[in-house]
Amino acid sequence: MAGLEGVEQPRRHASATAARWSPAVEDERALKALELFGNPADEEVPLPSRPESAATARRLAQVVILRHWKLTPRMTEDAVLLVSELVGNAVRHTGARVFGLRMRRRRGWIRIEVRDPSRGLPCLMPVQELDLSGRGLFLVDRLADRWGVDLLPRGKTTWFEMRVADR
Numbered sequence: 001m002a003g004l005e006g007v008e009q010p011r012r013h014a015s016a017t018a019a020r021w022s023p024a025v026e027d028e029r030a031l032k033a034l035e036l037f038g039n040p041a042d043e044e045v046p047l048p049s050r051p052e053s054a055a056t057a058r059r060l061a062q063v064v065i066l067r068h069w070k071l072t073p074r075m076t077e078d079a080v081l082l083v084s085e086l087v088g089n090a091v092r093h094t095g096a097r098v099f100g101l102r103m104r105r106r107r108g109w110i111r112i113e114v115r116d117p118s119r120g121l122p123c124l125m126p127v128q129e130l131d132l133s134g135r136g137l138f139l140v141d142r143l144a145d146r147w148g149v150d151l152l153p154r155g156k157t158t159w160f161e162m163r164v165a166d167r
Helices: 016-018 023-037 053-068 071-091 136-143
Strands: 045-048 098-106 110-116 146-152 155-163
Touching: 023 053, 045 136, 053 071, 053 098, 053 110, 071 098, 071 136, 071 155, 098 155, 136 146
Parallel strands: none
Antiparallel strands: 045 098, 098 110, 110 155, 146 155
């Protein structure tokens, strides 16, 4: 790398990387999250407003979409990415102690909602190719079929919907 000649770079051990992520380990973590926090398809699940809650929300979305609703891996991947973006915004921008995650399915659609106590509206910003941040709502806008914000008496719900093929 330019400017780093002669500087030793940390080496990653292949076994450490392989042990960190695998489909079986991720499934186990997703099922554990469902057991600990509850099913967001049954009722809103409250999660602490901390960066590590994004992983919990992703796992909950994964297990519901892939295992309970039996949707495609591609749909699951896209929805999990968007959940992560909405949760990231709730954690980063609202000052809340807790946010809620809710997932709904109806004929032809899934809807995922993140509720927080802030009435500040998220803003879709123009994104440049080299931007390092500010891409969350851009991704939601590109991958979801619909998205929006519902203002509540105390806070808001930011949501997105995706079409699904019913079998």
